[in-house]
Amino acid sequence: MNLTLHVWRQKNPQAKGQMVTYPAREISPNMSFLEMLDIVNEELVLKGEEPIAFDHDCREGICGMCSLVINGIAHGHERGTTVCQLHMRHFKDGQEITIEPWRAKPFPVLRDLIVDRSALDRIMMAGGFISVNAGGAPDANALPVPKEHAELAMDAAACIGCGACVASCKNASAMLFMSAKICQFAHLPQGQPERMDRVRKMVAAMDAEGFGNCTNQYECEAVCPKEISVRFIAEMNRDYWRAWL
Amino acid sequence: MINLDAHAPSGPLAEKWNRHRNEMKLVNPSNKRKFKILVVGTGLAGGSAAATLAELGYNVEAFCYQDSPRRAHSIAAQGGINAAKNYQNDGDSVYRLFYDTIKGGDFRARESNVYRLAQVSNAIIDHCAAQGVPFAREYGGLLDNRSFGGAQVSRTFYARGQTGQQLLLGAYASLIRQIGRGAVKMHSRSEMQELVLVDGVARGIVTRDLVTGKIESHVGDAVVLATGGYGNLYFLSTMAAGCNVTAAYRAYKKGAAFANPCYVQIHPTCIPITGDHQSKLTLMSESLRNDGRIWVPKKVGDKRAPNDIPEDERDYYLERKYPSYGNLAPRDISSRSAKEVCDEGRGVGEAGRGVYLDFADSIKRLGVETIKERYGNLFDMYFKITAEDGYKIPMRIYPATHYTMGGLWVDYNLMSNVPGLHVIGEANFSDHGANRLGASALMQGLADGYFILPYTMGHWLATAKLPKVSTDRPEFKQAEAEVDGKVKKLLSLKGKRTVKSFHRDLGKIMWEYCGMGRNDAGLKKALELIPPLREEFWKNITVPGAGEDLNTELERAGRVADYFEFAELLVYDALERKESCGSHFREESQTSEGEAKRDDENYCHVSAWEFTGVGQRPNLHKEPLAFETVQLGQRSYK
Numbered sequence: 001m002n003l004t005l006h007v008w009r010q011k012n013p014q015a016k017g018q019m020v021t022y023p024a025r026e027i028s029p030n031m032s033f034l035e036m037l038d039i040v041n042e043e044l045v046l047k048g049e050e051p052i053a054f055d056h057d058c059r060e061g062i063c064g065m066c067s068l069v070i071n072g073i074a075h076g077h078e079r080g081t082t083v084c085q086l087h088m089r090h091f092k093d094g095q096e097i098t099i100e101p102w103r104a105k106p107f108p109v110l111r112d113l114i115v116d117r118s119a120l121d122r123i124m125m126a127g128g129f130i131s132v133n134a135g136g137a138p139d140a141n142a143l144p145v146p147k148e149h150a151e152l153a154m155d156a157a158a159c160i161g162c163g164a165c166v167a168s169c170k171n172a173s174a175m176l177f178m179s180a181k182i183c184q185f186a187h188l189p190q191g192q193p194e195r196m197d198r199v200r201k202m203v204a205a206m207d208a209e210g211f212g213n214c215t216n217q218y219e220c221e222a223v224c225p226k227e228i229s230v231r232f233i234a235e236m237n238r239d240y241w242r243a244w245l
Numbered sequence: 246m247i248n249l250d251a252h253a254p255s256g257p258l259a260e261k262w263n264r265h266r267n268e269m270k271l272v273n274p275s276n277k278r279k280f281k282i283l284v285v286g287t288g289l290a291g292g293s294a295a296a297t298l299a300e301l302g303y304n305v306e307a308f309c310y311q312d313s314p315r316r317a318h319s320i321a322a323q324g325g326i327n328a329a330k331n332y333q334n335d336g337d338s339v340y341r342l343f344y345d346t347i348k349g350g351d352f353r354a355r356e357s358n359v360y361r362l363a364q365v366s367n368a369i370i371d372h373c374a375a376q377g378v379p380f381a382r383e384y385g386g387l388l389d390n391r392s393f394g395g396a397q398v399s400r401t402f403y404a405r406g407q408t409g410q411q412l413l414l415g416a417y418a419s420l421i422r423q424i425g426r427g428a429v430k431m432h433s434r435s436e437m438q439e440l441v442l443v444d445g446v447a448r449g450i451v452t453r454d455l456v457t458g459k460i461e462s463h464v465g466d467a468v469v470l471a472t473g474g475y476g477n478l479y480f481l482s483t484m485a486a487g488c489n490v491t492a493a494y495r496a497y498k499k500g501a502a503f504a505n506p507c508y509v510q511i512h513p514t515c516i517p518i519t520g521d522h523q524s525k526l527t528l529m530s531e532s533l534r535n536d537g538r539i540w541v542p543k544k545v546g547d548k549r550a551p552n553d554i555p556e557d558e559r560d561y562y563l564e565r566k567y568p569s570y571g572n573l574a575p576r577d578i579s580s581r582s583a584k585e586v587c588d589e590g591r592g593v594g595e596a597g598r599g600v601y602l603d604f605a606d607s608i609k610r611l612g613v614e615t616i617k618e619r620y621g622n623l624f625d626m627y628f629k630i631t632a633e634d635g636y637k638i639p640m641r642i643y644p645a646t647h648y649t650m651g652g653l654w655v656d657y658n659l660m661s662n663v664p665g666l667h668v669i670g671e672a673n674f675s676d677h678g679a680n681r682l683g684a685s686a687l688m689q690g691l692a693d694g695y696f697i698l699p700y701t702m703g704h705w706l707a708t709a710k711l712p713k714v715s716t717d718r719p720e721f722k723q724a725e726a727e728v729d730g731k732v733k734k735l736l737s738l739k740g741k742r743t744v745k746s747f748h749r750d751l752g753k754i755m756w757e758y759c760g761m762g763r764n765d766a767g768l769k770k771a772l773e774l775i776p777p778l779r780e781e782f783w784k785n786i787t788v789p790g791a792g793e794d795l796n797t798e799l800e801r802a803g804r805v806a807d808y809f810e811f812a813e814l815l816v817y818d819a820l821e822r823k824e825s826c827g828s829h830f831r832e833e834s835q836t837s838e839g840e841a842k843r844d845d846e847n848y849c850h851v852s853a854w855e856f857t858g859v860g861q862r863p864n865l866h867k868e869p870l871a872f873e874t875v876q877l878g879q880r881s882y883k
Contacts, residue, residue: 012794030519038524038745045743045798050790053797055312057485059525061626062410063316078629085629110456111795118433121313125425129418130377133300134293134695135368137375141332144386154379154404157411161315190377 001027001093005040007052008100010109013116017109019098022052029089033076034059034066036088037099052099053112061085061225064160067167068113069100074164074223082162082225102167106174106210117163119209120177126205127198128181130190143189153187156180158226165220165228171212176220178202179236180228186239196243203240247502247855249868252656253357258874259339262361265657266700270707277302280706283450283465284308285437285492287420288317289413289687290670291471293694296419299428301699303706306463307420307429308452310436310487310800315417318473318485319690322409323530323623325391325401326373326687328366333390337398339363344875346685349395349575350650350678351827351843352877353505355851355870357657358675365696366688370402372695376415380404391619393683394531395575395882401684406530406622412687416694436800437492438731439724440468440499440666443714447496447666451724453732455800458793460728462716466706467665469698470496471690474649474671476509478808478815479760480752482646483515483528489804493653493672494811501661502853502866504654504674506811507819510681510828511761512647513579516630517599526645527630529623531579531683534572536607536616537640539563539579541600545590551601551639562586570882577680577828577841578882580644584761585839587643594641601639608636644761648686650677650828651818654853654868658701659693662853665709667702669693674851679827732792735802740785744802747782751775751805751812759819764832768820772813776860779809810859817854817862824848845877 003024010017024040031039034056041051057065061082068083070076076086091097099113107115145153159180166174182199185191191198214233221230254261254268272280280303284295287309295307309317329342343363347354374380374388381389381403390399404411423429432452439451441462449464475490476482497503514534516527540559547554562582564571574582583600586592593599608616613636617624624635633640652674653661659675660667670690677685758771782805790796825834825841826848834842851868 028520028522031522032524035522035524039522041798042743042745045787045789046741048739048787048789050796051798053795057311057316057487058318058321059486060321060483060527061629062321062407063311063318063485065311065316080625081629085626087629087632089632114795117312121315121421121424121433124418124421129422130375131422132372132375132419134297134372134419134699137368137371140330140370140374140380141387143374145382146386147382147384150379150382150386153377154381154411157379157404157414158407160410161313184379185377188377188379190375 001029001088001091003027003091003094004096006096006098009052009112012111013108027088029087031088032059032084033070033086033088034084053114055114056084059084062160064162067102067115067162067164069102069167071098074102074167075225080225080227102163104166104172106172107163107166119211120161120163120174122209123174123178123202123205124181127194127201130185131194145188149187153184156184156187156228156232159228160226162225164223164225166211168219168223169212170217170219171215173214174206174211175214175233175236176224176228176230178206179232182236182239183232186235195239199236199239200243247662247853247866249502249654249662249853249866250656251355251868252658253355254657258356258360261357262364269700269704272703272707274302278304280304281306281465282467282469282702283463284469284471285450286317286471286473286672287314288319288471288473288670289416289690290694291469292317292413292416292420293691294469294471294669294698295429296416296423297695297699298702299423305423305429306432306465308432308435308437310434310455312433314420314431314433315414317413318488319413319687320410321485322687323406324393324532325403325408325684326369326412327393327400327684328370328402328688329363329400330367330370332388333399335398337400341398342366342400345396346676346682347678347875348880349682350680351841351880352678352872353826353870354676354678356872356874361697362676362689362692365692368696369688369691373412373415376418378404378411378415391532392535392573394534394573394579395682403532406620409687412691416691437472438495438728440496441720441724442499442663443718443720446664446711448714449716449721451721451728453728456795458791458796460725462721462725464714464716466709466711467667467702469667469669470653470672471670471694472672474652475811476646476649478752478812479646479755480749481518481523481526483512483526486525489807490811491804491807494807496653496661496663496666498856499663500856501663501666502654502855503651503814504851504853505651505818506815506854507822507829508650508679508827509646510576510648510650511580511644513576513583513644514602514642515645516627517594517641517643518596527626528645528647529627529642531576533602533620533623536619537572537602537604538606539572539600539602541586541591541593551593560591567882574882575680575682581761581830583644599641599643602642603639604635648681650674650679650681654851658704659698660701660705665705667698669698679829731803732799735786735788735799735806736792738784738786738788740787742785742787744786744788744798744805747778747786748805748808750778751808755812759816762830762832763819765820768816771816775809775812775816782806782809813860814854814863818852821852821865822848
């Protein structure tokens with residue numbers, strides 16, 4: 001099939017960007033969206049033009065590096081899917097597709113479709129860990145964890161840190177991302193000693209980075225490639241409130 | 246001259262590591278912060294090492310090419326991590342894990358290293374549980390296990406189908422905590438381009454900032470490479486797009502020996518190729534083989550839909566050939582068997598390069614819900630890529646390049662023959678011999694990073710007596726100039742072909758002549774084909790843009806340029822090793838039943854190669870493998 005792409009091009013963080021139109025020809029429905037971009041880029045390179053820069057790495061939906069807004073939806077219109085796992089069979093011949101980077105103030109564009117997401121690392125730095133050093137841990141079975149707690153912790157822990165939740169939120173809130181880590185630990189006995197301290201510090205870090213607050217639109221859950229539930233935002237809010245009592 | 250003294254401690258196998266720990270020199274706590282350690286790569290090995298070294302009080306700088314250390318490709322490991330906990334009471338022990346690993350590697354790994362790996366495996370599970378890694382649990386709250394290829398006990402710990410992700414995020418959490426404390430300085434989007442030696446000792450690296458293009462020198466008292474494997478040499482592999490051999494290859498060019506590069510694992514359960522556009526192959530965890538049965542039609546060219554083929558016209562070839570291990574035969578054997586039935590014309594799917602992985606029996610026995618709980622994310626992944634429902638029709642799988650057992654040579658202390666240069670995780674050669682068992686990569690990466698390197702590093706720093714050096718030294722200036730020269734040259738070529746087209750051609754040569762089956766004529770053919778293609782690469786590629794920018798095409802060009810040199814090294818190694826062992830199947834060396842035939846008399850050694858010049862045959866050095874405890878046996882899974 002043949003498609004028309006409208007792609008955000010921006011040379012560097014200081015430059016003024018613009019949408020540029022490119023044809024994508026002879027696209028197979030078995031290609032992933034990124035493989036389609038690879039083909040377009042090959043053509044650009046052969047013409048001596050600079051290829052469209054986009055983040056990607058594992059190409060199997062787990063590293064969280066790929067980050068495109070496709071026709072206005074972070075990671076495209078397929079539910080529970082990263083761009084690298086979005087296949088062209090979900091598009092129609094002759095379709096026009098707009099491709100933009102994550103748009104949020106804390107995510108400055110570095111080039112074209114690549115943004116700087118280091119703000120997410122800094123939120124983690126504030127408390128997204130359990131303070132244990134290697135060596136000296138008790139036997140792993142010394143602390144039984146009820147299966148349903150472990151399963152809930154795992155549901156939250158599935159977050160790949162891509163930032164789609166931020167990109168789709170009108171407030172550019174990172175609360176789904178942050179609550180996933182907070183609730184992973186809140187559902188495990190290992191996470192209890194630092195539980196209240198963690199939620200206070202991470203929320204403060206999120207605010208300092210310029211992310212907004214949650215106003216319950218749930219766009220984040222709708223685009224999350226791992227389908228992380230907004231229940232974790234509610235749980236985090238409850239912990240945050242308790243942390244100040 | 247290369248010194249391959251393994252420095253393995255003397256004494257009984259089970260006491261070596263304890264004795265060594267007692268004898269190693271220590272660094273006084275207040276002196277630790279005076280030492281700086283450069284850690285390149287932040288996957289399971291590098292991330293855990295950087296965090297743990299910082300916890301001990303060392304000054305650490307860590308580097309990764311991704312935008313965050315949380316994204317290293319360890320994250321994609323699905324199935325699990327082995328440990329000798331014997332929680333299932335099924336007779337597991339440190340010795341059994343050690344023996345299975347040595348045997349799985351076809352007796353081509355160093356006994357002392359592998360035994361230590363099995364010994365520290367239990368501490369990894371304890372530490373990860375303490376970090377809050379959400380391992381799968383039984384209803385009573387204790388940890389659950391599953392079985393994996395090459396073992397007859399259940400010793401694999403897992404977190405759904407995302408074990409690598411959860412373990413990596415555990416290491417990342419420890420690392421980010423140390424970054425927050427100021428104990429680790431993190432350089433993301435930064436790629437190592439050169440290793441710097443001062444007076445023969447590894448004292449630094451040169452990196453390129455992938456955003457600004459800035460070429461920078463970093464000095465340290467030790468350099469740790471945790472830069473993963475070289476599977477992307479084959480163009481199509483299960484590696485992440487950015488995985489590369491550059492750091493390891495640059496160290497090799499500076500004198501580090503490269504060991505056993507021909508040991509490349511071809512993973513049996515990957516999703517088959519659909520066309521030339523394909524940029525990577527996707528692996529599905531081999532844990533699927535616990536409940537899936539592998540088969541092809543008995544008849545050649547049987548084009549019926551799988552569910553229309555009656556039971557007695559199916560060949561469950563692994564169960565037939567290996568009754569005691571069946572579908573859980575080790576990876577190399579499973580992969581080769583799949584290739585054999587496809588070569589016979591019994592392969593399935595459009596191109597005939599695929600075999601079925603069928604869950605119908607397990608679903609009948611356990612119910613679809615249990616299968617969903619165990620492998621749901623893998624079935625989803627399969628559906629996304631193929632648009633087929635694996636619960637209803639058998640999945641199609643085919644082998645793909647996955648893991649590389651070869652790597653830079655290291656001694657018992659995980660230090661290469663270049664003093665100060667330590668190599669951990671997949672980047673070294675040490676523990677998996679000629680074939681890695683499932684769920685052992687995560688174990689090795691974390692063993693190296695959490696529990697081995699932090700000890701041996703202290704010994705190096707306490708005994709090395711290093712002079713102060715700075716990046717003003719001519720060695721650094723020269724390395725920077727070389728990197729700058731390479732960047733400028735790549736940008737100046739302005740030829741007619743893309744870097745990717747060359748990479749694809751190189752990968753085809755490697756897959757064709759140095760893939761699952763290798764022979765003398767084919768390997769020699771590869772040695773004829775690679776140099777002219779490399780010459781053309783250096784004349785005819787085109788890399789648009791500038792060196793001072795974020796330039797993804799330039800990054801790719803630098804990596805592929807190193808693959809072009811490295812490819813020859815791998816083929817030389819495959820040619821030299823005339824026996825079959827593990828993943829390395831030389832067609833000239835097989836039993837009458839078509840199984841791999843080892844030649845212990847002539848090849849019971851590690852092949853460590855020394856760089857002699859681009860396009861020239863490297864020098865071979867041998868580290869003999871002495872087996873004091875295990876008996877070398879014919880590896881049988883029948």
